[in-house]
Amino acid sequence: MSWFESFVLGFVQGLTEFLPVSSSAHLRLASAFAGWPDAGAAFTAITQIGTEAAVIIYFRKDIARIVSAWFRSLTDRSLRADHDARMGWLVIVGTIPIGVLGILLKDQIDTSFRDLRVIACTLIGMGLVLGAADRLAARDESGGRHRAGRELRSLEELTVRDGLVYGLCQALALVPGVSRSGATISGGLLMGYTREAAARYSFLLAIPAVLASGVFELKDAAGSGGTPWGPTLLATVVAFAVGYAVIAWFMRFISSRSFMPxxxxxxxxxxxxxxxxxTGVLSPDAGPAGG
Structure with a gap:
């Protein structure tokens, strides 16, 4: 992988990680369209550490409160009803599905899931789901209520069941083209949460899963000796810088705008x-895995 390729792919990763368009699909497609070797799932996982570092910095106050309250609740039972302490447990609960499925489906994630026909299906399929969730959310917001007659829900109302549903939605993003933010935000909107609440929990939920995946891939990459560390580090830094700017923009965007674009x-x-x-312009496995 050249330095130019790593810069471009890092920029693509940072630009698309938090938008509901699938960063893994866009990394795959950028390589395919440019005629570069597929950077692979390991490169994606490692560069996502950069974008998750941007999440940690952007939401640092929320994260500090949650982590502090969670640790204190381990020894002080009276704190277990505290919202921040509960949020710590709910992030752990929501991370379980992607952790289990990520291990079980690792071979498919690295191979068959990266077929361009699979990516085309998931882009369209999740696009339709996101569109339905967005229309429902717009209708609910215009009336100020959920379709069942309840007020739109905030994160203070998040339950263990809902946390697991969010987690299952996040696990769908193991398939390139689904989009981690698109799947979890859609799930939140369909359960009656506000756009801001759905997006905030989506970003918080991604932190342990993405960091664990990145560390796991780092270990394997270090052992294989085939990872171009200089370009990969550059891509991770670029992804961090671009990702931070995108988070700030996206959190403002969702407060008043539709996901229809x-x-x-x-x-x-x-x-x-x-x-x-x-038509044969691209092969389903265009850009086979390479350096």
Missing amino acids: FVVYRILLGVALFVLVG
Whole structure:
């Protein structure tokens, strides 16, 4: 991998990680369209450490409160009803599905899930789900209530069941094209949470999963000796810088804007990908794994 490739891929990672368009799909497609070797799932996981570092800094006050309250609640039972302490437990609960499935499906994540036809399907499929969730959220917000007649929900109302549902939605993002933020935000909107609450929990929930995945891949990459560490580090730093700017913009965007531009983009990109593969312009495994 050249320094130029790593810079471009790091920029793509930072730009798309927090938007509901799938960063792993865009890294895969950037390599395929440019004729570069597929950077692979390991490169994606390692560069995501950079974007999660941006999340940690952006939400540092929230994270500090949650971690502090969670640790104190381990010895002080009276604190276990505290919202921040509960949030710590709920992030752990929500991380379980992706941890289990990530281990069970590791071979598929590195191989068959990266087929461009699979990515085209997930881009379109999750785009339709996101569109339905966005329409429902817009209708609920216009009336100020959830479809069942209840007020729209905040994170203070998050339950263990809902945390697991969020976690299962996040686990779908093991397949490139789904989008971690797109799946979890859609799940939150469909359960009646506000846009801001769904996005905030989505970002917090991603931290342990992404960091654990990145560390796991770092260990394997160090053992294999085939990872270009200089370019990979550059891509991680670029992903951090771009990702931080995107978080700040996206949190402002969701407070008043629809997700429909992302829905349209996902569907058009998925259709275009099907056409390119179907006409032979791109091979389903374009850009086989390489250096």
